[in-house]
Amino acid sequence: MDDTDSAIITHLQRDxxxxxxxxxxxxxxxxSTCLERVRALRAxxxxxxYHAAVQPRLLGRxxxxxxxxxxxPLSREVIYDFESYLTQLPEVVSVFVVSGEDDFLVHVAVPDIEHLHAFLMDRFSARREVVTFRSSVIYRQTGTRVLTPMDGAGREGEP
Structure with a gap:
């Protein structure tokens, strides 16, 4: 990964x-060089x-x-099964398997608080392997959608 690859990635993430x-x-x-580099980055x-960024609110969420x-019980099979189950649910935006007190962090987008409550009761409470869960409403989301290599990370010739 060199500066040219980094620039290509940055521009493609923006548009x-x-x-x-x-x-x-x-x-x-x-x-021609650009095309070769993009193909190499994909390979x-x-x-x-590639995806389209959307506004959840305008999609009824x-x-x-x-x-x-x-x-x-916490096992590889239980984690994979639950992860697979979650990724099939239309309310789920992202699934993270995490360390710490919790095992999963799930980002959901729903029409309203009643739908969130129903989702939690029907999708989480119904699962035997879920011993506890809690939710936090997102008031506002900010952040970058563009990632660039960290200093020294992924540079050619480096570990």
Missing amino acids: ARLTNRELARRVGIAP RGVITG SLQALVFAKLR
Whole structure:
């Protein structure tokens, strides 16, 4: 990973709809070189896909929450099964298997508080492996959608 790859990744994260020609112009390389580098980044698994960022509120999902869950018995099979179950639910935005007091952190987006309550009662309470769960409503979400390599991380010739 060099500075050119980093620049390509940054520009694509900001606007994945850039044409190869425009991307090459912004990075300052030839279009053929740009195309080769993007293909190499995809082949190495650095670029895993492209998506459209959406506004949940405009999709009828005005309420977002984080759900923390503790499972028992804690085993690889239980974790994988629960993770698979969650990723199939339309309310679920993201699933994180975490360390600490909780085993899962689940980001959900639903129409309103009644739907959140029903989701928790029907989807979490109904699962035998869930021993406890709690939720926190998200009031506001901010953050960056653009990741760049950390100093020294992923640079060519380095571990």
